[in-house]
Each structure stands twice: as structure tokens, then as C-alpha cells.
Amino acid sequence: MSQRLRFAMAQLNLLVGDVPGNTDAVIAAATEARDRLGATAVCCPELTLTGYPPDDLLLRPDFIAAVEAAVERIARQTRGITVFVGAPLLIEGRLYNAALVIRDGQVVARYAKHELPTYGVFDDLRYFAPGDAPCVVSVDGCRVGVTICEDAWHAAPVARAVDAGADVIVNLNASPFDQYKGTARESVLRERITESQRPILYCNMAGGQDEVVYDGGSCAFDARGDVMVRAPRFETGLYPVDIDCIHDRWTPLEGAVEPALSAEAAVYEALVWGVRDYIEKNRFPGVVIGLSGGIDSALTVCIAVDALGADRVHCLMMPTRYTSEMSHTDAGAIVEALGVRYDTVAIEGVFNEFRDALGPVFGDRPADVTEENLQSRIRGTTLMAVSNKLGGLVLATGNKSEMAVGYATLYGDMVGGFSPLKDIFKTEVYRLARYRNAIAPVIPENVLTRPPSAELAPDQKDTDSLPEYEALDAILAAYVEEDAGVDEIVAAGHDRATVEQVVRLLHRNEYKRRQAAPGVKVTTKAFGRDRRYPITSGFGRS
Numbered sequence: 001m002s003q004r005l006r007f008a009m010a011q012l013n014l015l016v017g018d019v020p021g022n023t024d025a026v027i028a029a030a031t032e033a034r035d036r037l038g039a040t041a042v043c044c045p046e047l048t049l050t051g052y053p054p055d056d057l058l059l060r061p062d063f064i065a066a067v068e069a070a071v072e073r074i075a076r077q078t079r080g081i082t083v084f085v086g087a088p089l090l091i092e093g094r095l096y097n098a099a100l101v102i103r104d105g106q107v108v109a110r111y112a113k114h115e116l117p118t119y120g121v122f123d124d125l126r127y128f129a130p131g132d133a134p135c136v137v138s139v140d141g142c143r144v145g146v147t148i149c150e151d152a153w154h155a156a157p158v159a160r161a162v163d164a165g166a167d168v169i170v171n172l173n174a175s176p177f178d179q180y181k182g183t184a185r186e187s188v189l190r191e192r193i194t195e196s197q198r199p200i201l202y203c204n205m206a207g208g209q210d211e212v213v214y215d216g217g218s219c220a221f222d223a224r225g226d227v228m229v230r231a232p233r234f235e236t237g238l239y240p241v242d243i244d245c246i247h248d249r250w251t252p253l254e255g256a257v258e259p260a261l262s263a264e265a266a267v268y269e270a271l272v273w274g275v276r277d278y279i280e281k282n283r284f285p286g287v288v289i290g291l292s293g294g295i296d297s298a299l300t301v302c303i304a305v306d307a308l309g310a311d312r313v314h315c316l317m318m319p320t321r322y323t324s325e326m327s328h329t330d331a332g333a334i335v336e337a338l339g340v341r342y343d344t345v346a347i348e349g350v351f352n353e354f355r356d357a358l359g360p361v362f363g364d365r366p367a368d369v370t371e372e373n374l375q376s377r378i379r380g381t382t383l384m385a386v387s388n389k390l391g392g393l394v395l396a397t398g399n400k401s402e403m404a405v406g407y408a409t410l411y412g413d414m415v416g417g418f419s420p421l422k423d424i425f426k427t428e429v430y431r432l433a434r435y436r437n438a439i440a441p442v443i444p445e446n447v448l449t450r451p452p453s454a455e456l457a458p459d460q461k462d463t464d465s466l467p468e469y470e471a472l473d474a475i476l477a478a479y480v481e482e483d484a485g486v487d488e489i490v491a492a493g494h495d496r497a498t499v500e501q502v503v504r505l506l507h508r509n510e511y512k513r514r515q516a517a518p519g520v521k522v523t524t525k526a527f528g529r530d531r532r533y534p535i536t537s538g539f540g541r542s
């Protein structure tokens with residue numbers, strides 16, 4: 001006898017801490033899945049009701065009480081559909097990262113996540129006790145085994161669900177984007193399928209949350225490991241999966257399969273989403289950006305416009321005597337192509353006032369990096385003044401290469417509330433700029449080809465202080481992302497003195513990174529929550 005049921009995967013964009021709003025989103029998704037899609041069940045992401053990661057909100061009794069009230073509301077307000085929803089669950093003084101199965105007014109099953117990730121951006125063990133019992137619940141005769149995110153990255157939780165009789169596995173996720181994740185997820189899920197011979201429905205979150213971006217890409221695999229349904233990445237929505245039962249085997253049918261995104265498109269979309277959700281969820285009217293005519297600020301403006309629209313992006317050019325004519329021309333071309341507001345605030349006069357005022361203190365000491373940083377700090381102060389007066393949030397423009405070696409001025413170009421390029425190496429900044437220009441030309445070719453310069457001193461080039469970016473980025477990728485040692489990097493063909501210089505600068509500048517604005521994680525080791533190093537440290541001083 002053949003039987004069919006329809007699951008809806010709810011790829012929701014949730015707001016951490018907004019339990020009532022997230023609850024509304026679950027009820028709306030369940031209602032739409034039932035009424036529009038004719039679904040029997042709806043699967044939501046991990047910790048749906050709190051958003052992920054809720055961090056120390058989980059330590060508050062009033063927060064947990066709000067979640068308990070939300071579960072009761074979902075039970076009351078969703079009928080005629082089975083709802084798989086993620087929520088923290090307090091049982092006998094222990095908190096679990098749970099999935100609840102709610103049907104017609106009742107919580108009919110509870111599952112506690114077995115594998116609690118405590119690495120990178122994840123801190124599950126700080127809050128949760130691990131579960132060890134499988135949870136298999138019948139949906140119209142299909143026995144559905146419940147798992148949560150990291151559970152699918154290990155063999156045991158799925159194996160336990162199969163031993164308990166699961167026909168199909170569902171996996172509720174809050175799996176943040178990084179540039180390798182798309183393929184990593186699908187190969188991990190195929191391993192589980194090979195071991196278990198069961199189809200898997202993988203439902204991911206969507207949207208930005210501080211430094212992480214959930215890229216969606218929910219999918220359904222059959223028991224051979226073939227993708228039957230793949231939802232778009234960087235979109236929210238309800239995605240149906242039809243599951244047929246033939247000769248007592250349940251198998252997802254082929255539905256809409258979204259093609260994979262190119263590497264550049266995925267990273268660019270992640271940056272756009274990260275900026276948009278940071279600005280929207282924190283309720284800013286727009287952003288303010290210092291536009292120099294250099295590549296970093298040019299790409300930052302493109303991302304901001306794609307995230308928010310041109311009318312919410314405000315650019316300031318703040319020239320001094322060192323600002324070249326070329327910078328004015330290139331900055332002008334960018335703002336014209338994008339149609340954003342553009343003001344020029346000359347800072348030469350303020351710079352001179354500062355130098356005069358400091359003259360008696362500095363005496364006859366020669367000009368050095370102090371005067372460079374002063375210009376940068378005047379720009380930082382100017383941007384913050386515009387933010388205070390007009391309300392836009394300042395976007396910092398620094399990239400990962402600069403943040404790694406401290407090539408940025410504290411309280412100067414580091415000012416800002418969010419830092420979109422913080423996890424993008426300089427060489428990748430160029431690739432993304434070319435990717436964006438291929439969609440519609442915005443950044444003049446000159447900006448892409450001229451040597452990078454901070455323009456804080458006569459004829460200055462970044463390479464006066466730093467190795468060429470190709471070498472710098474390769475050394476940083478090896479040392480930061482692969483944890484390779486100095487000898488290993490030298491053996492790979494890099495000059496020892498350069499490697500030692502980069503490593504020394506990297507460790508010495510932890511203090512700057514600790515004071516830097518958050519930015520979008522796109523690599524496996526983003527500075528900040530993802531990669532935590534001591535500030536005061538004897539390691540790497542050669």
C-alpha cells in the first residue's frame with residue numbers, strides 16, 4: 001500500500017531573545033504549512049523560540065519561563081499539524097537543548113540534543129546537559145527520528161534513532177555559514193545516510209545574528225544520499241518535502257532542488273545578510289561609511305547598498321593634504337554609480353589645530369605614526385559625530401589581513417559598530433570587488449589596480465609596513481586557519497623573517513582585535529568569538 005505525507009521545512013529568520021516574536025513566526029509557519037501547502041508536519045530550526053545562540057539569556061529564570069509560556073501558546077494555536085520546534089527545556093534543574101513535537105494541544109514528544117558543540121562560535125556545554133535517549137515519533141505512520149544540528153555530525157545519535165525504529169531522520173539546525181560549510185554539511189549528511197540507510201530532512205535557520213549568518217540551504221536526502229529537495233540559501237521560506245511510503249520504506253520524492261552558489265556569490269551574500277540583519281535587528285535607520293577611494297571602503301559601500309538600499313547609506317570623504325586627486329575621482333565615481341548620499345568634510349584644518357595644540361607637548365620630536373593616527377582619529381570622530389546626529393551606524397572598513405597584523409588605528413579607522421570585511425583577507429576583497437563589478441560595474445578599474453595606500457603620509461604604500469598581500473594572506477591563512485607552525489610555513493616556501501614578522505604582529509595585536517567591532521564570520525577561524533586568544537601572552541614573540 002502506498003502512503004504519502006508532506007513535511008514543510010521552515011527556514012526561519014529568528015531574533016535572539018525575542019521569544020514572543022519567534023513564537024509568532026512558528027505559529028504563522030505552521031498555519032501556512034497546513035493551509036497553503038497541505039503539510040502534515042512542519043520542522044523548524046534549532047532553538048527556534050530563543051534564536052541561536054541565546055548565550056547567557058539561558059541563565060535567566062524569566063527567560064526560561066517565557067519559553068515555557070511560548071510552548072503552551074504554540075500548543076493552543078496550532079491544530080491539525082505536527083510541529084517540530086527547538087527550545088531550551090528545563091527538567092529537574094538541568095537545562096537541555098531540546099526539540100519538542102507539538103500536536104493538537106499537546107507536547108507529544110521531547111528530544112534532548114546529544115552532541116553539544118563547544119568549539120568555534122559554539123558554547124553549548126556552558127548551558128546544556130547532554131541528552132542520551134532517542135526520540136521517535138509517528139507522523140501519519142511514518143516514524144520520525146529527531147536529531148539536532150551537531151548530532152548529525154556524529155554517528156551515534158542517528159544510530160540510536162534507527163535502533164529505536166526511525167524510518168526517517170529530521171535534523172533541526174542552527175548551522176552558521178562559513179565558506180566551506182555548504183559541501184561539508186552535505187558530505188556529513190551522506191555519511192549518516194550510508195551508515196543508517198535512512199532519508200534525512202535537514203532544516204536550517206536563515207539570517208544574521210551578530211557575527212554569524214545562517215545561510216539556510218535546508219535539504220532532504222533519500223536513503224541513497226541523493227538530494228531530493230534543496231531550499232535556496234540566503235532566503236527564508238517554507239519548503240515542502242513529499243515523503244512516500246512504498247513497501248514499508250519511506251522515501252522523499254524529488255522536488256525543487258536549488259543549484260549550488262559559486263564561492264564568491266555565497267560569501268558576498270553572507271556579507272550582505274550579515275549587514276542587513278545587524279542593522280535591521282538593531283533598528284538603525286542606515287549606515288555611515290568613510291569613503292577613501294580605496295578598495296576596502298568601496299566594497300563596504302557596495303555591500304551596504306545591496307543590504308539596505310542606496311537611500312540608507314551615507315558616505316563621507318574626509319580629505320587631507322595627502323588625499324590624492326585620484327582618490328577624489330574614484331570615490332566620486334563610486335557614489336555616482338550607486339546613488340548614495342555623499343558629503344565632503346575637509347579635516348585638514350582640524351588636523352592643523354591639533355598639531356598646533358600638541359606642539360608644546362611634543363616639542364621638536366619629528367612627525368611619525370602619531371600624526372598618521374591623528375588624521376585617522378579625526379576621521380573616526382567625524383564619522384561618530386554624523387552617527388550621533390543623524391542616527392546611522394558607522395561601518396568599519398578594515399579587512400582580515402589588516403586586523404591580523406594591527407594595520408589599523410585604534411579609535412581611528414577602527415571606529416564603528418559593525419565591520420563587514422573583518423573576516424575577508426585583502427586578496428579576497430579584490431576577488432569580491434570583481435565579483436560585484438561583474439553584476440554591475442561600480443568600482444573603477446583604477447581602484448582595483450592601484451597599490452593600496454592609507455594616504456596618511458606622503459607617497460605612502462601599505463607595503464612600506466607590510467609584506468605583499470599575496471604573501472601576507474598565505475601566511476595568515478596557514479597560521480590562523482590551519483594552526484600551522486612557523487617552521488611548517490617556512491617549509492612551504494615562505495621567507496622565515498617574513499613569517500616571524502607576521503606571527504609577531506599577529507600576537508601583539510590581539511589587544512586591537514579585542515576592541516574591534518564584530519563582523520561577519522565567513523572562514524573557519526574568524527577573529528572574535530570564533531577564535532579566542534589571550535591578549536597578554538608570551539607566545540609567538542621571536
Ligand SMILES: Nc1ncnc2c1ncn2[C@@H]1O[C@H](COP(=O)(O)OP(=O)(O)OC[C@H]2O[C@@H]([n+]3cccc(C(=O)O)c3)[C@H](O)[C@@H]2O)[C@@H](O)[C@H]1O
Nearest residue numbers: 369372373376377406407408409410412413454456465511
Ligand atoms: N597590549 C596592549 N594593550 C592595550 N593597549 C595597547 C597595547 N599595546 C599598545 N597599546 C596601545 O595602542 C597604541 C598603538 O595603537 P594605535 O594608536 O592604533 O597605533 P599603531 O598601531 O602604532 O599605528 C596604527 C597603524 O595603522 C596604520 N593604518 C593602516 C591603514 C589605515 C589606517 C587608518 O587609520 O586609516 C592606519 C597606520 O599607518 C599605522 O601604521 C599604543 O600607543 C598604546 O596606547
Ligand SMILES: Nc1ncnc2c1ncn2[C@@H]1O[C@H](COP(=O)(O)OP(=O)(O)OP(=O)(O)O)[C@@H](O)[C@H]1O
Nearest residue numbers: 290291292294295296297317318397413452453454
Ligand atoms: N580621505 C578619506 N576620506 C574618508 N574616509 C577615509 C579617508 N581615508 C581613509 N578613510 C577611512 O579609513 C579607512 C582606512 O583607510 P585605508 O586607506 O586603509 O582604506 P581603503 O579604503 O581600503 O583603502 P586601501 O585600499 O588603500 O587600503 C577607509 O576605508 C575609510 O573608511
Ligand SMILES: NC(=O)CC[C@H](N)C(=O)O
Nearest residue numbers: 117149150153174175176
Ligand atoms: N548548532 C550546532 O550544533 C551547529 C554545529 C554544526 N557542526 C554546524 O555548524 O553545522
